[in-house]
Amino acid sequence: MALVEATDLVREYRMGDERVRALDGASLSLDGGQFVSVIGPSGAGKSTLLHILGALDVPTSGSIVVDGVDLATLNDDAASEFRRHRVGFIFQFFNLVPTLSAWENVALPMLLDSKSLSSAKPRAVELMERxxxxxxxxxxxxxxxxxxxxxxxxxxxxxxxxxxLLADEPTGNLDSKSGADVLALLADVAHDQPDRMVLMVTHADDAADFSDRVITVRDGKVLDPGSRPQPAAPQHTAAPVPGAMWMTGPIPRIGDSGRHRAE
Structure with a gap:
């Protein structure tokens, strides 16, 4: 069974008296063990697709099953639980807490999951080393x-x-060398376990070169979702990283107006 199975996804937002269709019948099937890039022009629907895959938004119609969970059936509490334990988020602007140390930032999702700081530290330090x-x-x-x-x-x-793991323009604020190192690390994360996948939204074609598979979104449609995997760039390597995630607790979801609403 595919890790992600999306069928005929439609997402419409109301903009004044008009309805804007951000996704228009998008379908795709994704397996674990892959580093997948989603590319396309601004406004094509890339971020909307990422939000739906991460249970931050729900489609107007169509079906989306991720890791065996039908996301359309989740209420707000269940969607928060899904994000907390099944999805990891990586953002362009890092979203680190400035008053916390690096390892405390890493441990934060475990604290929000009612774990103590002392019990979270060994795993956080291990991941920092990795x-x-x-x-x-x-x-x-x-x-x-x-x-x-x-x-x-x-x-x-x-x-x-x-x-x-869902990465939204993860190299957008990095220089080329740092960006290449981060992309190599994400590729290693994707390949570290056969049932894990990294999906990255990016505007940068050279960033997509690191991927096993490149999907194009244009005018709300997924183009060629079954294309043959692309070879990962071999010249950059990084230490393998074991599994885990972030994005916890009640956070804003997206309403029909396109604005965020609090859960």
Missing amino acids: VGLGDRIEHRPSELSGGQMQRVAIARSLIMEPKI
Whole structure:
């Protein structure tokens, strides 16, 4: 069974008196063990697709099953639980808490899942070491480079051992060298376990070169979702990273108006 199975997804938003269709019958099937890039022009529907896959939004029509869960059947509490334990999120702007150390940022999802700081620390430190930052565990975000902050965010996304990592323009704020290192790390994360997948939304064609599979979204439609996997770029390597996740607790979801509403 595919890890992600989306069929005829439609997502419409009301903009004044008009309805805008962000997704228009999008379908795709994704297996574990893949690093998948979603590319396309601005406004094509890439972020809407990512939000639906991560249970941050719901389709107007169509079906979406992720890791055996029919997302259309989830209420707000169940959607929060799904995000907390099955999905890891990586953002362009890192979303680190400035007053926490690097390892505390990594441990944060476990704290929000009612674990103690002391019980979360060993796993957080282990993940910091696996992303190459074992000597930066006590540093605060202001003491880290952009590439290092994104590595902390990747470690944080893994701490709850999710099946799916969703990365929204993860190299958008990085220089080319740091960006390549982060992409190589994401590829290793995707390939580390056969039942885990990393899906990245990106505007950068060279970022997509690191992927096993490239999907294009245009005018709300997924183009060629069954295309043959692309070879990952071999010249960049990073230490393998074991599994886990972030995105916890009640957070904003997206209403029909396109605006966020609090759960």
